[in-house]
Amino acid sequence: MSSIVTPLSKVKIETYYIPRHGFIPNSDPTSKPLIYYKSLFQKGASKAAIKDHINSLKVVEAQWTYTMYPTTHFHTTSHEAIIVLSGGALLLFGGESNPARVELEVKAGDALLIPAGVSHKQVKEIGLEVFDMMGAYPVNAEHWDMCYGLKEEGNTEARIKQLDWFTKDPFYGENGPAVKV
Template sequence: MLQLSENHISHLRNFNGRYTTEMANSRSDIIIEKYRIPRYERIPNTSLHGIPLIHYKSAFPKSTDAGKIGDVLRTNSWTPSWRYTMYTDSHFHSTTHEALVVISGAAKILLGGDDNPDAVTITANTGDAMFMPAGVAHRLLEDIGGRGEGFTMVGAYPVGGEEWDMCYGRGGEEGVDEKVKGVGGVEVQDPVSGGVLGGGE
């Protein structure tokens, strides 16, 4: 497993972004973990654009409803598109980045692909957010805190990049690397802070 080094962790207050009034948590309460995961077989992960996967711990108070979370995402130029859990099959998107905000439950999530020695496992809790760059494989490993609706997220995509595909790192998936490179070359706003991500961040 890829070990998380100190330079992967920072407080959101160090970001040069703006913060919306709907986010009741103070900046110092939001912890960011960044992961750059190397390519594994047919899964690009972050190797083609260098943009890290970002896990924002406690981005929103646990009591924040999905509507307000959607307002924050829209303010930061992301379009909320669905509310659901995460698929248990490892998959990635080659045509767009993805933002995920946990609105109920908790889960262990595998990043980087099954059997990948550099894969990362994170625990995502209610109120956490994730920026999932194009090309990064992810899947639900274990629902560990399901109550009521169980582990549920709001999924969103950058304005202009709302069309997503489903890739699994299998044969027959054409032009994946070129698509991921193309997405990585376009600046995108941070879904939580509104700052700019892109080009190696």
């Protein structure tokens, strides 16, 4: 395991099963929770080192660095792994009016595994440093789409149910939390 990754026995893992809300499927079609890995990467880990680690496991491949959109959205064609590279932010999962929504304050070094269908958005940046993240998607997955919980998006759950879940964790490989949920 890479020296930039906090040992699994020392990282705090939180899981959140978020029920369907309106036209946002959330965890229902996959029966998988949002997984939050607090302080997964060591302080000072470079973007290049994080990308190398993720790509070396051959579970997901890093595709972009950016911030998170301020609009609630979800994907039906792919699960998504997010790594916070710098700064901090308040993120909202599940939809703004969902009584079961989840709000997380994330910071550099944290990571999230977002099942297809789970909506997410950035509420606000926290702190002085610019909030930046890396997005990664399963190797050989269909390109990710953007859905917003609108009726006209059709049967989003049917598309999500066609996706396979991970046989290895995107950050820890064989024995990580993604294979145990």
